[in-house]
Amino acid sequence: MSDVAVLPENKITADVQAEPTVLLVGHPNVGKSVLFHGLTQKYVIASNYSGTTVAVTRGSMPYAGKQIVAVDTPGVHSLHAAQTSEDEKATRRMIISAKNPIVVQVAEAKNLHRSLLLTAELAELRIPMILVLNMMDEATQAGLTIDIPKLSKALSIPVLMTVATKRQGIDGIAEQLPFAAVPRMPQVFEKPAVSIICDNAIHQLVDQVLTRKKSPTADLKVRAGNLMMHPLWGVPFFCMAMYFMYQFVGVFGAGTLVNYLEKKVFGAYMVPALAKAFTAVVPLPFFHDLLFGEYGVISMGLTYSLAIVLPIVFTFFLAFALFEDSGYLPRLTILSNRLFKYLGLNGKAILPMVLGLGCATMATMTTRILQTKRERFIATLLLAVGVPCSAQLGVVLGITAAIGSWAVFTVLGIVLMQLCIVGFCANLIMPGKPSALVMEMAPIRLPKLLPILKKTWYRMRWFTREVVPLFLWATLGLFIFDKVGLLKLAERILMPVVQGVLGLPGAATPAFVMGFLRRDYGSAGFFRLFEQGQLTVLQTVVSLVVITLFIPCVAHFLMMIKEQGRLRAMGISVFVVTYAVFIGWLVRQVGMRLV
């Protein structure tokens, strides 16, 4: 290929004998994931929001006739030891501890200067590397030409040009790996602690190899991006985005798709047919109950996870991927930064918070992108308190809409208010303060269908692997609890709280117990009671508020333990339950005086 650089002669520093490990390293959002996908057999979630490659992905790629391990590392802003972000520490550790590593630095061709800053830092680690200038198409569009052979010679490492999304130049990477070397780089940061005056060497190098034909003009995409983060125009844009979400996830996903799958496919055909076939083969009532009874693993667990949650989560992930890949999320970060500051977070928290509207379990996992432990804790707390997941939101909206639109706003308003109050108090009580927002803004890119579908597919796969089994186990647990009478016991313990404090009929207790298993099932239980006329309007509002603020589903609880540790997760849960009951009581008191 013509865009592969001339090689420095006899520069074989990588040991061909021992098998090397290839590490893809680069600034965030330079196309590493796409490139990795092109190089290896395994797919990683690629996104236009910096920091979403939280987990590291491995794959294999050809090298000197063998298959060797390739690793996609999280995007970093710097590799210097003084950096504090988890991703940066992890990447640095990975490079240093890898056996016989070769670094493939992936860089955005448009941003040569800052890319070379990273090259300089990599050079300090004394590890053989090659430099890949990706997104050549965008650089050309911006009127830039780079003298690749000259750059390669100056650094004395192979330098390649690629367009990862079109697979251009990717094959050259495997060919050039054997020629990887430690780049010849002047020391850039002599005194990192004091203000840095100039990094002359890189300036000179860039001046030598880069020519700028025309200055880039603001195109349509840039203008759209500007509107999205405009203090005024950003608001209607946000409303439009939310309306789209509501129509697509709420109406289409939670309404049309769920109705079809739950009532028709599962309810009318699959479950009865399976039950009939099963009873014909195994005529034991116990096992029939276990699989198809009231708390049956198939009739309840599987139906719930596949027919109700999955379609909602699917439509949500699809919409979310669209926001991510278009570059809308970072714009939203800017708009919301000041608001989040009051809650002890900064604008970056918009990612877990919006994701929480899809699946709070997954959102809890992504709190990892937040900078400080304090922020991760507060975000986890807020997700547990009152960010309703899409499954639950669907049911809550359904019920409140049946009462009247005022009920929708009342319930959601109360819940939103609690989020603000809890966040505000946490910010006051906990030592420290929210960290300042320093964020690079990914450019607006026209999202492509295939990557969006792939990303959604991989998230769905994660969901079915990680979350669906939890639901099945939980249903089994429920079944056993029911059989040995523990369910009744739990209900008896809760009864005084439900009747005395919240003023609800005793029949509402099972819905709360169930709420732990599946947040929306709790809500659905209330819906039935409301339809049967067992709940007044006020009682319905109280129960919906409580169940929304109430403890998260089992999967969410387990994820909290994983991310925050047992102690904090328990602490959060105890707080959330107490708080939910307290607010429910308060709503009832206020409501009784108003009505």
Added chain:
Amino acid sequence: MPALDQIQNNTPVRVVSIEAEGDPSLVRQLMHMGLYPGARVRIHQRYPTYVLVADEGTVALEEDAVRRIRVQAIA
């Protein structure tokens, strides 16, 4: 040398230095986002958060950090 927050919106200037006092990692972070000394930069918007547009990147920052950036007019 003026701090960047004193420059009018959309007037391109050149970054001279970044005051690192108290936050050495910020300097590196900003350099790697395109705000290295010598880079051309302009303020795109101030509210609700500063957005700076440089040749090699667009960065969102809070006022505190923008004040640390010393700039000079482009010759």
